[in-house]
Amino acid sequence: MSTHPDELEQRRLNDWSRRLTQALQILDLEVDPAMLVELGEKSGRTVAPNAGVVSAFMVGYAAGLTTTSGRKSAEEAVKKAADTAFQLAETGLEGPDQPGWKGSAQ
Structure with a gap:
């Protein structure tokens, strides 16, 4: 049985994410490797x-600064931070700052 390279990579990223969450003792975090990629x-x-490396780190850091209670809140914090990063990535360094970005990830 052969596995498509993309499927193999996705499985390995999922396994790696689980291993890291265990090692870092953040067991209540559900990582979305596909979104980060x-x-x-x-x-x-x-x-x-x-x-991309900088973006992923900053999304995680911003989400980590958010006061959360439970998995759903943590996932919402990551999604909010990621949405802001995706919006900014649309134009890269060339786009204008958006009004109201202050506090947009937290």
Whole structure:
């Protein structure tokens, strides 16, 4: 039985995410590797090749600063931060700042 390379990568990213959450003792976090990969690719295209790494870190950091209670709130914090990053990645360094971005991820 052969596995498509994309499926194999997705499975390995899911496994890696689970392993990291266990090692970092953040067991209540459900990671969406596909969303992070998409953000990384989009940021990499519009800003610079390594912008994806920076984007993923900053989304996680912003979500981590948000006071949450339970998995649903944590997932909402990640989604809100990721949505802001995706919006910014649309135009990369060239786009104008949007009014009201202050506090948009937290």
